[in-house]
Amino acid sequence: MKKKVIIIVSLLVVIILLHSTPSMALRTHIFFMGYPKAAISLGIIEDKEHNEVDKDKFAELNAKAYALTNPPVEKVTQGELRNYLVRKFGFLHFAEYLGDT
Template identity: 60%
Template sequence: MNIAGKKKIIILLTLGIILFVLHSTPHMALRTHVFIMGYPKAALTSEIVDDVYHNKADEQKFAEMNAKAYTLTKPPVEKATQGILSNFLVKRIWFFFTAEYYGDA
């Protein structure tokens, strides 16, 4: 194998490890998602707590989806609508976690 092939393999392995670390826990997946949404300060400084209301209200649906809702204590404010982005849904897919905005409803 030539040097270019080895470099590609090393780069792919490194990206895979980084992706795994950033999505290996629900909190890390949520922080990564908020960071990528464009709110790095909120991603790094906000505490993450269980969203008791949504977890109780949607308990069956979340169990089927293998998901849990979380709330940011210092949520970011969306620039366009001035909406507060506080509630997020974190789903587990095998050993990998993904996060998405869940809304305030």
């Protein structure tokens, strides 16, 4: 019983650490998309253009757009995975691909 509690608490701590900041949430998302090298080496900047254009929508979602300076290239379509939306739920952040808009 004690081992199960320790394992569950450890997993919760790891999840909280991986989603504690927008950049960590974005790196975690990129890592689990299958681009571990890119998740470590990429640069992250705030996407001012998307944040200005969709300011009201992002405020409603409690989100911000981010762009990658060295984005990974999708294996199937050879497109760059550059723009992401990071939403905040409580104190945790979660990233999702925004697309090439």
